[in-house]
Amino acid sequence: MTHDCPYCDRTFVQESYRDLHLGHRHEGRLTTRERAAFERAYEREEDDLTLFRYKALGLLVLVYFGFLLAYAVSL
Amino acid sequence: MTDSRRRWWRVFCSSLAALSATVAFVGQVLAHSGSLGANAGRGVAVPTWLFLATGGGVVGVSFVLSSLATDREFLRYVHEYRRTVGTTRHDLLVGLGRAVGLLGLVVVLATGFLAGRSEFPVALLADVPTDPLRNAAILLVWGGWWAGLAMSSYLVGNGWPVLNPFRTIVGWLPSLDRDLPVDGGWVATVGLLTLIWVEVVSPLADAAQLLATAVTLYGVVTVLGGVVVGDDYFTEYDPVARVFDAYGRVAPLTVEDGRLKLRSPGAGLQTPWVDSTGDIAFVVALLWGTTYDGLVATAPWADFARAVVGLGVPPVFLYPLVLAVGFAAFLGVYLLSVRYGRRIADTTLDSAELAARFAPSLLAIAAGYHVAHYLGYFLNLVPALANALANPLSPGQAFVFAIPGWFGLASLTFVIAGHVLAVWVAHGVGYELFPSRIQAVRSQYLLTLVMMFYTMTSLWIVSRPYEAPPFL
Numbered sequence: 001m002t003h004d005c006p007y008c009d010r011t012f013v014q015e016s017y018r019d020l021h022l023g024h025r026h027e028g029r030l031t032t033r034e035r036a037a038f039e040r041a042y043e044r045e046e047d048d049l050t051l052f053r054y055k056a057l058g059l060l061v062l063v064y065f066g067f068l069l070a071y072a073v074s075l
Numbered sequence: 076m077t078d079s080r081r082r083w084w085r086v087f088c089s090s091l092a093a094l095s096a097t098v099a100f101v102g103q104v105l106a107h108s109g110s111l112g113a114n115a116g117r118g119v120a121v122p123t124w125l126f127l128a129t130g131g132g133v134v135g136v137s138f139v140l141s142s143l144a145t146d147r148e149f150l151r152y153v154h155e156y157r158r159t160v161g162t163t164r165h166d167l168l169v170g171l172g173r174a175v176g177l178l179g180l181v182v183v184l185a186t187g188f189l190a191g192r193s194e195f196p197v198a199l200l201a202d203v204p205t206d207p208l209r210n211a212a213i214l215l216v217w218g219g220w221w222a223g224l225a226m227s228s229y230l231v232g233n234g235w236p237v238l239n240p241f242r243t244i245v246g247w248l249p250s251l252d253r254d255l256p257v258d259g260g261w262v263a264t265v266g267l268l269t270l271i272w273v274e275v276v277s278p279l280a281d282a283a284q285l286l287a288t289a290v291t292l293y294g295v296v297t298v299l300g301g302v303v304v305g306d307d308y309f310t311e312y313d314p315v316a317r318v319f320d321a322y323g324r325v326a327p328l329t330v331e332d333g334r335l336k337l338r339s340p341g342a343g344l345q346t347p348w349v350d351s352t353g354d355i356a357f358v359v360a361l362l363w364g365t366t367y368d369g370l371v372a373t374a375p376w377a378d379f380a381r382a383v384v385g386l387g388v389p390p391v392f393l394y395p396l397v398l399a400v401g402f403a404a405f406l407g408v409y410l411l412s413v414r415y416g417r418r419i420a421d422t423t424l425d426s427a428e429l430a431a432r433f434a435p436s437l438l439a440i441a442a443g444y445h446v447a448h449y450l451g452y453f454l455n456l457v458p459a460l461a462n463a464l465a466n467p468l469s470p471g472q473a474f475v476f477a478i479p480g481w482f483g484l485a486s487l488t489f490v491i492a493g494h495v496l497a498v499w500v501a502h503g504v505g506y507e508l509f510p511s512r513i514q515a516v517r518s519q520y521l522l523t524l525v526m527m528f529y530t531m532t533s534l535w536i537v538s539r540p541y542e543a544p545p546f547l
Contacts, residue, residue, distance in 0.1 A: 002423055011423045012510070021510035024147070048513050049145055056139050063136060067129065074122050 016041040123538070130491075130534040131527035137495045138523040141502045142516045150506050154345050158337040160328070169237055176238035179215060180294075186467050187212035187287025202469040203283075208459050210283045211467035216290070217280050218456035222449040225322060229442040232335075233323025239316060241294055242309050245301030252305045259311030260353020264360045266314035268398055271364040275371055276394050276547055314357075321361060324348070324435065325442045325496075341500045344435040345507065352427070355434045356406055362437050363405045365444045366533060367398055373539035380545050390546035409434070412521040420518035422509065432508060433522060436500040440526070443493015444533065447486040451478045490537075494530055498523065 002011040003018040007026045012018040022030060023038030030038065121129075144150065189195065190212065191205040207213045228235060236242065255262070270293075273279065279286050293315075300308045309316040323329070324343035329336055349355055370376055371394070384390050413430040422429075459473040501522055505515035 013421045013423055014511075017421075017510050017514065024510055045511060045513065052513060052516065053143060056143060059139055060136065063132060067132060070125055070128070071121075074125055 016044065020045065123535070126538065127531040127534055131531045133491055134494045134498065134527045134530050135523065138498045138502075138519065138526075141499050142519075144502065145512050147506060147512075150503055153339050154342050154503055154507075156339050156342070157331070160335045160337050162334050172234065172237035173240075173243045176240040177243060179220075179238070180240040180290075182464070182467050183212045183215055183290055184287050185212075186210055186463075187283045187290065189468075190283035190287075199468060203467075204470065205283055206473070207281050207283075208456075208473040208475065209463060209470045211463040211470065212283045212286055213280065214456060214460045214463045216286060218453060218460045222453040222456070225319070226446055226449060226453065228319050229322040229325040230446070232326045232328030232330075233319050235316060235319035235323075236309070239309070241297040241301065242306070242316070244298055245306065245308070248298070248302050250301070250305040251303050253303050255304060255312065258351055258353040260351050260355070260357050262312045262353075263314045263317045264353060264356040266312075267318065267357065267360050267364065268402060270314060271367060272395050272398055275368060275398075275544070317357060318361060321358065321435075321438050322442055322445075325438055341436075341439055341496045341503075344438055344500045345503045347432060349431040349434050351431075355409075355430055358434045358437050358441075359406045359409055360402055362441045362529075363402045365441055365448070366405075366536065367401055369448075369533070369536040370401075371397075371544040372541050373536060374542045375539065377542050377545050384546065393546065394544075408525060409437075412525045416518055416521040419520055420509065420514050422514065422518070424508065429508070429518070432504050433501055436497045436504065436522075439496040439500055440493045440529070443490050443496070446489045446493075447537075450489070451482050451486060454478060490530075490533070494526060497526060 002013060003015050004011050005018060005021055005026075007022070007029065010021060012021060019034070019037040019041035022034050023042065186203050187210075189200050189203040190210050192203070193201050195201040204210055224235065224238070273289065277285065277289075279289060297308075297313055297315075300312055304312060310320065311317075325341065326343070327337055327340055329338055329343060349358065380390075380393055383393060388396075410426070410430055413433060414426045417424070417426050417429055420429075455475050455478050457476060459475050462473050463470045465471075498519075501519050502515070505518045506512065509515045509518060
């Protein structure tokens with residue numbers, strides 16, 4: 001089951017991807033409903049990104065201290 | 076010539092070791108709270124695995140950092156930024172460029188074929204030296220063209236379409252304007268791999284007459300191809316022109332609508348231009364060629380080659396076989412990483428399109444390695460090149476620049492810069508392809524792993540001491 005874009009031939013696995021695509025690529029011709037859906041999807045994406053940023057930061061810290069220890073132990 | 080290249084290789088490798096030692100030193104200082112006295116005079120060496128892991132780590136971290144750039148507007152601005160520098164409709168300049176290219180070809184052929192012909196009846200032409208450091212053909216092809224011009228094509232902009240003497244000659248001849256029944260990308264790929272093979276197994280960098288013969292052969296094939304296909308031969312089929320074209324897309328200067336424009340580095344790699352499997356194969360072949368060139372000059376390769384020949388494989392087949400197998404492996408790994416990356420990205424776009432869009436990012440890596448290999452080599456040879464060009468038929472005493480040891484560190488920076496640029500380009504492409512930013516990041520997980528693996532392989536190769544390839 002895919003979600004089609006009504007204005008071009010792109011298809012999407014998730015509804016939120018299509019809503020985001022509409023907002024980014026067809027901004028000028030959106031209906032009120034499509035605009036609302038885009039804004040909802042965008043807000044949810046922001047939340048996901050915040051979580052992703054914490055994970056990325058954690059990974060950076062891990063890599064940094066991992067290498068610090070690796071150099072300390074092996075030299 | 077080969078000697079000077081080897082010497083340069085050694086400087087590069089020892090600087091690599093020096094950088095590892097520096098990193099190790101920092102690690103040690105941190106670990107021992109700066110007890111410098113206790114460690115003074117004791118050599119520090121980083122174990123190979125840690126050195127390689129650090130290289131891979133740098134690439135991985137640059138991926139994580141670039142994934143934090145989530146502002147679509149900013150990414151689009153960087154990609155689309157153009158500043159008009161001037162117009163290219165200078166017929167005089169183009170004509171001058173073509174004349175320089177033709178003159179270069181004449182010099183290469185004359186000093187190549189006349190090298191060492193002291194019995195030649197015309198006194199003026201009987202004094203062309205065979206010494207690679209004084210022969211204009213060898214210096215112009217390897218130092219001026221393959222090192223200097225190739226570097227300028229990705230650091231500044233691609234001038235080869237104008238300079239290319241064969242293209243100028245084809246322009247004068249009538250054309251049949253036929254389409255060949257084969258994919259241009261694959262023809263160029265096979266051509267490129269053949270050129271790499273010839274360069275590795277033959278003493279082209281030492282023997283001027285052989286080099287002139289090779290240039291003549293290549294020229295005949297190219298002009299014939301140009302006559303049959305027309306000017307499209309150079310954008311579709313000719314491996315050399317396509318190498319310069321591919322490198323030119325990394326460059327900050329480009330020609331759009333007849334105007335010379337400045338763009339941000341790597342912006343040309345984000346624009347879609349790869350449109351067949353053959354084109355992808357060509358990009359991978361360019362990358363694999365650089366790796367192969369270094370690989371055959373290592374001790375583990377020499378051991379491997381002797382073992383395989385000991386099993387009964389004729390040495391003649393060994394080099395092309397490994398070239399082909401390695402290329403297939405590189406291409407396979409890239410296509411697989413895209414196919415599985417597609418699943419992680421949760422998209423309906425097909426693998427072929429994703430592979431085509433992400434392939435150009437690999438060119439930044441290829442350019443990074445090229446500049447690391449050739450910048451020192453080029454600077455080293457500049458005085459010899461100028462000397463040979465001042466009087467190609469009877470050059471004076473040649474001298475070269477001594478490259479300081481720290482220069483190898485600068486080369487390492489180029490290798491890493493190439494990878495970081497590649498990661499950045501892939502990030503931008505992901506944002507263009509996927510509506511969700513999380514999707515864009517996910518689509519690059521596997522590709523980044525492949526890049527890290529590739530960094531480690533290359534660092535392993537360049538950190539091995541030089542050993543002459545056996546059976547050549």
